Amino acid sequence: MRAIEYNNYGGPEVLLLTEVSKPVPKENQILIKVIASTVTMADVRLRKADPYIVKFMMGFWHPKNKTLGIEFSGIVEAVGKDVKNYKVNDEVFGSAGFKFGTYAEYICLHEDEVIAKKPENISFQQAAAVTFGGLTALHFLRLGQIDKGKKILVYGASGNCGTAAVQLAKYFGAEVTGVCSTGSVKLVKSIGADKVIDYTKDDIGNYPNSFDIVFDTVGKSPFGKSVDALKEKGYYLRLVHMNPAVVFAGIFTGLTKGKKVIGGTAVEKKEGIEFLRKLLISGEFVPVIDREFPIEKISAAHSYVETGRKKGSVVINVAQVGK
Numbered sequence: 001m002r003a004i005e006y007n008n009y010g011g012p013e014v015l016l017l018t019e020v021s022k023p024v025p026k027e028n029q030i031l032i033k034v035i036a037s038t039v040t041m042a043d044v045r046l047r048k049a050d051p052y053i054v055k056f057m058m059g060f061w062h063p064k065n066k067t068l069g070i071e072f073s074g075i076v077e078a079v080g081k082d083v084k085n086y087k088v089n090d091e092v093f094g095s096a097g098f099k100f101g102t103y104a105e106y107i108c109l110h111e112d113e114v115i116a117k118k119p120e121n122i123s124f125q126q127a128a129a130v131t132f133g134g135l136t137a138l139h140f141l142r143l144g145q146i147d148k149g150k151k152i153l154v155y156g157a158s159g160n161c162g163t164a165a166v167q168l169a170k171y172f173g174a175e176v177t178g179v180c181s182t183g184s185v186k187l188v189k190s191i192g193a194d195k196v197i198d199y200t201k202d203d204i205g206n207y208p209n210s211f212d213i214v215f216d217t218v219g220k221s222p223f224g225k226s227v228d229a230l231k232e233k234g235y236y237l238r239l240v241h242m243n244p245a246v247v248f249a250g251i252f253t254g255l256t257k258g259k260k261v262i263g264g265t266a267v268e269k270k271e272g273i274e275f276l277r278k279l280l281i282s283g284e285f286v287p288v289i290d291r292e293f294p295i296e297k298i299s300a301a302h303s304y305v306e307t308g309r310k311k312g313s314v315v316i317n318v319a320q321v322g323k
C-alpha cells in the first residue's frame, strides 16, 4: 500500500511517498481503508520535533513510528474474528491518537479506539476533520464548566480547535466572543459567534472583568490581559501551556486571584466521539475545511499548516471511494 513516511525530523521535504506492506487486523482490530486524513499542527510539531521533548516520545535520533497522521475517515475492509461492533463496508471516522499512521491507505485499529460510524449527512473529508479540534475543545470546555448563559472568549477562533470551540460553546448555550484577524471575521460569525474581536483593530485589554471563560486555542493570548478579562472565579483554558514561567504564573494566579488557569493535554474518549457524532447528525457541529490536498502533495499541505494561518482543517485525500 502507499504510505507517507519520514526517516528524519525536519522540514516538509522529509515526508516521502513510499510502498509498504498492508497491515493485517488482529482478533480485536478492524482494517480501515483510509479515504481522508488531515494535517494538524500536532503533525507539524512531530515532524519537526518541535518542541525538542518530542524526541523523547517519538525516538531520539530518528522517528520510530515512520508514518504520521492522527485523524481519519474511511471504510472497514476487514474485521478480526472477535470484533463485535463493526462489519465490512461500515463507513467510519475517528482518531488514531498516539498510534498515528493515518497518512496511509490502510490502518488497523482496535475496535474500542476512538472510532465511530460516519454520519451519512457529512462527507468523508468533513468526517476526517472532526476529532482533533472537536475532542480537544470538548475536553477543555468541560474543564471550564461551560454552561448555558456563560460568557466565553475564544482566542484563535478561526483555527481548527477554535472553530470547534465556538460551535461547541454555542451548543452548550454560552454567549461566545471570538478573537481573530480581519480576514476571518466573516467565518467566525458564520459558525455562530455572537461577537467578534478583530485583534488587528481591538485588544482584549479593553474587556476587563467580562468573561466566565477565556479559552486560548492557539497559544497567542496575552497572559495578564486574559486573566484580567475574566470575572471572579473564571477559567483561563490554555491549549499551549508549556512555558515554565507561564505555568508558574498560572499557579500563582489560582492562589492569589481565585481564577483557574488550566493547561494539559486533551484526553480523547469514545464517549466524546459519540457525543460529537450526534451533533454532526443534527447539524449543530459542522467541521470547517480550509483546503484539501491529494496525498502526493503532503509536503505542500504541511508547509501551509506550518504558516499557522489555516482556517479550520486541512484535509488530505488518500483514496477515492470505490477505487
Ligand SMILES: NC(=O)c1ccc[n+]([C@@H]2O[C@H](COP(=O)([O-])OP(=O)(O)OC[C@H]3O[C@@H](n4cnc5c(N)ncnc54)[C@H](OP(=O)(O)O)[C@@H]3O)[C@@H](O)[C@H]2O)c1
Residues within 6 Å of the ligand: 040, 041, 042, 045, 132, 133, 136, 155, 156, 157, 158, 159, 160, 161, 162, 179, 180, 181, 182, 183, 184, 199, 217, 218, 219, 220, 238, 239, 240, 263, 264, 265, 266, 267, 305, 308, 309, 310, 311, 312
Ligand atoms: N493541549 C492539547 O491537548 C492540544 C490539543 C490540540 C491542539 N493543541 C495545540 O493547540 C494549538 C492550536 O491548534 P490548531 O490546530 O487549532 O491550530 P491552527 O488551526 O493551526 O490555528 C490557526 C489559526 O490561528 C490563528 N491565529 C494565529 N495567530 C493568532 C493570534 N495572534 N491571535 C489569534 N489567532 C491567531 C490564525 O488566524 P489568523 O490568521 O486570522 O490570525 C489561524 O486561523 C497548536 O499549537 C496545537 O499543537 C493542543
